[in-house]
Amino acid sequence: MAASPIALNFSETNSAEIFDERLVNSKDKSLSRVLSAVVSHLHQIIRETGPSPADWRKVIEFLTEVGHASDERRQEWVLLSDLLGASALVEAINSRRPKSATPNTVRGPFFRADAPNRKAGADISLDGIGEPLDVSGHVLDLDGLPVARAIVMTWQANSQGYYENQQPDLQPEFNLRGVFETDADGRFHYRTVRPCGYGVPDDGPVGRLLRQAGYPMLRPSHLHFMIKAPGFETITTHVYDRNDPHLAEDAIFGVKPELLADFRPKPGDEPAWQLDFTFVMVRAKQEGRT
Ligand code: BEZ
Ligand code: FE
Numbered sequence: 001m002a003a004s005p006i007a008l009n010f011s012e013t014n015s016a017e018i019f020d021e022r023l024v025n026s027k028d029k030s031l032s033r034v035l036s037a038v039v040s041h042l043h044q045i046i047r048e049t050g051p052s053p054a055d056w057r058k059v060i061e062f063l064t065e066v067g068h069a070s071d072e073r074r075q076e077w078v079l080l081s082d083l084l085g086a087s088a089l090v091e092a093i094n095s096r097r098p099k100s101a102t103p104n105t106v107r108g109p110f111f112r113a114d115a116p117n118r119k120a121g122a123d124i125s126l127d128g129i130g131e132p133l134d135v136s137g138h139v140l141d142l143d144g145l146p147v148a149r150a151i152v153m154t155w156q157a158n159s160q161g162y163y164e165n166q167q168p169d170l171q172p173e174f175n176l177r178g179v180f181e182t183d184a185d186g187r188f189h190y191r192t193v194r195p196c197g198y199g200v201p202d203d204g205p206v207g208r209l210l211r212q213a214g215y216p217m218l219r220p221s222h223l224h225f226m227i228k229a230p231g232f233e234t235i236t237t238h239v240y241d242r243n244d245p246h247l248a249e250d251a252i253f254g255v256k257p258e259l260l261a262d263f264r265p266k267p268g269d270e271p272a273w274q275l276d277f278t279f280v281m282v283r284a285k286q287e288g289r290t
Helices: 015-021 029-049 053-068 076-083 086-094 205-212
Strands: 132-141 151-156 177-181 187-193 222-228 235-241 273-281
Touching: 015 029, 053 076, 053 205, 076 086, 076 205, 132 151, 132 222, 151 187, 177 187, 222 273, 235 273
Parallel strands: 132 273
Antiparallel strands: 132 187, 151 177, 151 222, 222 235
16 A cells, blocks of 8 residues: 555654654554653654753663663562652642642552551561650541541661661561551541651662752652552551651652641650641542542
8 A cells, every 4th residue: 555645744843743653553542642741752752852862762772771771679660650650640630639638649659558457556567676666546537527437558767777678687567557447436546656758769770860960869768558448539648757857859759738747746755756647538439430
């Protein structure tokens, strides 16, 4: 079949349109819509930045390295998406919530779905290293009514800024992780240690690239939560230490005013802390969608 005249006429200005012409027989319109948008933006970036062929080879080498650095234990692509703000933007457009509801943030790479259930009040610090912290949570709906029997999963870094699955030889299995359930008043509580802020993994291609660009690779001190209850949108979020000096430069754009909390000193000889936080859940829009 003869090529259409326009297909022979690829130029700097019409490149994306010519690509689109080749999708006219697409059997999947939503795929071709996304492909068309990606190619149109990609061509625009190339026109704007004008890479030489050598520059472009470097881009391809970088993407190749990101692929090689990814496996079951480490997801360099997720890190790239998180640090470029793409993950935060996807969360934002998929969880538009009223101002008084708890916003979502990215789940991050250190979540484990197999963490054990713990009894109310349990201590999730299995090695006891760090300054003790008592956490009390309250889970409410938008009308201020308690959400009873919600499942609350929590995970956090230790007092040196490392997750248990980053240090399998140094920390006990499931250290600083646990699954709790809210009581009839929507409350839960547990004991832990105060988490430390940390640097995101920067020893791979994503870290090397962004460090060279002067990008801050820090995460302010936080606790992670995932809260599920039937009929409600799942909350996946962080609770941040309001006094952390690095809030404004969080590497993954997770800090929001609604997620700041006070780690208050507990009276006593040794440093110990307490934290109270209220989570507000939104009813799910459709059956089965969380
Ligand atoms: C985290 O908070 O655990 C995290 C999220 C995204 C990238 C790196 C770490
Ligand atoms: Fe974290």
